[in-house]
Amino acid sequence: MSQIWLVTGASRGLGREIARAALDAGKIVVATARSADAVLDAFGSENDRLHPRTLDITDAETAKSVAAETVARFGAIDVLVNNAGYAELGFFETFTDAAVRRQFEVNLFGTMNVARAVVPHMRERRSGLIVTISSVSGLVSNGGGAVYSASKFAVEGWMEGFAQELAPLGVRSLLVEPGMLRTDFMDSKSASFGSIEIPDYAEAIAQYRAFVDGANGNQPGDPKELAACIVTLASQDKAPARLVFGNDARQWATAKMDHLREEIAHSVDKI
Template sequence: MAKVWLVTGASRGLGREIARAALNAGETVVATARSVEEVRNGLGAEHGLHALALDITDAKAANLVATETVERFGAIDVLVNNAGYAELGFFETFTDAEVRRQFEVNLFGTMNVARAVVPHMRARRSGLIVTISSVSGLVSNGGGSVYSASKFAIEGWMEGFAQELAPLGVRSLLVEPGMLRTDFMDRKSASFGSIDIPDYAEAIAQYRAFVDEANGNQPNDPSLLAARIVARASQDGLSSRLIFGDDALAWAGAKVDQLRQEIARSADRD
């Protein structure tokens, strides 16, 4: 029996690929983004596709989308909380408003959608929440501190929330990709700090050059990740995390090794 998917940020990038993979698997997909037209332009007139407008920072709109989806299709089997963007740059170059906007979208917007959908899943004692995080939710580097902070917050929230939901039949999957070959690093999705600080000028110039060079040349194929997510959604014994890409696996492994070393040093009382 076909499942009903609700996908946020589905007009482009990984969200669009997940929506397309689910449609190709014969699922019903409610694909959302701020612009319905962009969703339809990106996915076409696919059978099973229903496009709705949603700004995830609007809690009322999230509730309306969840209610409309359940009323029309009877359930939401899979929620893909994907919508987000990146503030890329050095922390001191961001205003307070810019930092808060990063959290408003990536964390609080994602929470809005989960808060709207989860009651329907709890009522059925069934459902899967797929949360698109990032390896940057496990590892932070210079130039990514603000973005990583929002993703670290996502990780902490969902790690605990998943344990609260598991006894009620609702499953969770945290997805932590490496660098995906999407437009995530262009100026539609990424933003840079607006404060000029000469002490950081050289390092920021190098970082922006890295971002510009990497954009469009990332090593990982988003369509492969999308297919894996759709396949996992039908599997029993679902693991709680999916780390995707050789780069992400290497960075996550190095972080684990570093933590083990620091734990061992902390335990050494001599």
Template sequence: MARVWLVTGASRGLGRAITRTALDAGETVVATGRSADAVRDGLEGYHDRLHALALDITDAEAARAVASETVKRFGSIDVLVNNAGYAELGFFETFTDAAIRRQFEVNVFGTMNVARAVAPHMRRRRSGLIVTISSVSGLVSNSGGSVYSASKFAVEGWMEGFAEELAPFGVRSLLVEPGMLRTDFMDRKSASFGGIDIPDYAEAVAQYRSFVEGANGNQPNDPKLLAARIVALASQVETPARLLFGNDATQWAGAKIDKLREEIAQSADLG
């Protein structure tokens, strides 16, 4: 029996790949983006089971309306993929307060808006899966990624606790932590750089911008493979709490774990 998926940020990148993969598996997908037309344009040929809706996830009322419309039309939301987001890439002091707040408004509070709209339905049914697209940057932070990582660290902490709150009601959670995916995530449609010029950081910022521009389109990990992994896991009775994807992600996370162990041991030595 086909399930009903609700996917945010479905107009391109990983969201589009997940939507297409779920549709290919015979599922029904309510795919959202800031422009419903952009969602449809990227997913031609699926119109019998694809239902595109406009959604700005920072609008809590709009998120509730989409969830309500989905349940009313299809009877359920079996899988929520909280995918929409973007990256503020650059050095912390080069960002305005408004830019940092916008990062959290979308990546954290927007993601919460959608989960808050869908979770009551899943609790009532005592069934459902919430897939939250985080990042290995939600586990590891580096220079140039402090603001983006801060938003993803927040998502990780929130969803880790929220998952425990939902588990007694049969609602499962999957936190997805990809490494660098070969999408347009690092182009100017998804990534934004700080606009404050600080001479002390000028050389480092230039090097970082060069790295990002060179990496865009050349990232090592295939989003189609990740989409297939997510759709396959959604069919399983037992779902892991986390999915690290990509050799880069596992290496960075492993190095972080080793570092934490060292720091814990050093703290213990201090008595």
């Protein structure tokens, strides 16, 4: 039987492209979104290997039900793509506590919910791959992205350790850290901005919003290329633990590593 993929956040953006690339490669794809109808709108109903399901990843019980239903129907989940998420973009003090907690509820705890639902089936078979869509913002944080980066830093720390726990049991992990992709990630469907006005930040926030507006739709990264790369890597027995995708992401990650090396060396000199 063809590989069974479960993809979250599959109705648009990178999730849609990953689901499409997997279908093009002959996989069976259980494509989830907060509305299964949105998945059908994105793909149509002509592909009999596409199976839309409704899943809000913050609902742990529904995640378990979708995973169990998938295994009951197809016998396995070979690849989980934990993709669903969104961004709180703006300066930290402009966000309410509720907004910050919602960012973590979706990006971290929601992603954990889906992993908790799927991993027991993978452990039982001693086989499977978890693809976690993080971001270069999980490695590097900048002004205007502190809250979003905090959630992705948390995802990175969790999966880095969890992957080591799973490896002896035959379950593999791939952390994907893209730079800026040409998706709708920066528009109002995926991004939210702080609601508290603070005059001290007004000018800087206006400049940041202008940057986001200008970047939306003009990002350098091609989501189709990344999706194809993920599908290719998923078919390899020894896929890398991380994929830093895009020249911008590689430049930012490299600069961060260089800066850390300098700080570590400086710290040693001071001891």
